[in-house]
Amino acid sequence: MRAEINGEPREIVVDTRTSLLDMLRERAGLPGTKKACDHGACGACTVLVDGRRINSCLTLAVMHEGAQITTIEGLAGSGGRLHPLQQAFIDEDAFQCGYCTAGQIMSGVGCIAEGHAGSPAEIREWMSGNICRCGAYPNIVKAVATVARDR
16 A cells, blocks of 8 residues: 655555554554544544544555555654644643543644634534543643634
């Protein structure tokens, strides 16, 4: 399978039954995308494919031949400079245990890019597919709103 992963052209051999999540973690060496429910119910595995957010556990890797795939590892800028939403999560204390954080950030980036971050209610609605069992939702919404406002 050929794809651009985090801005880098990659060719990775995968079985046709391999999920995008498993390919990213096991074949591409990118463990930041988390495997939790493996049923598309929690959002921990959210990545961007051609700029759109998807649950990587629900899609086969081979379906994304030639796609641009962005994972949490690909958000930071050159020299390790954090993406504005990564920084906002730190500034707003928008995480606790951290397990959902990568998926929350990727979903937040997608939510902002899609134009669905106009109000806290809209952010909550459009990020409702990402579960935080620790209950950091108010600060997650605040972080997304801050970045959307400053954009």
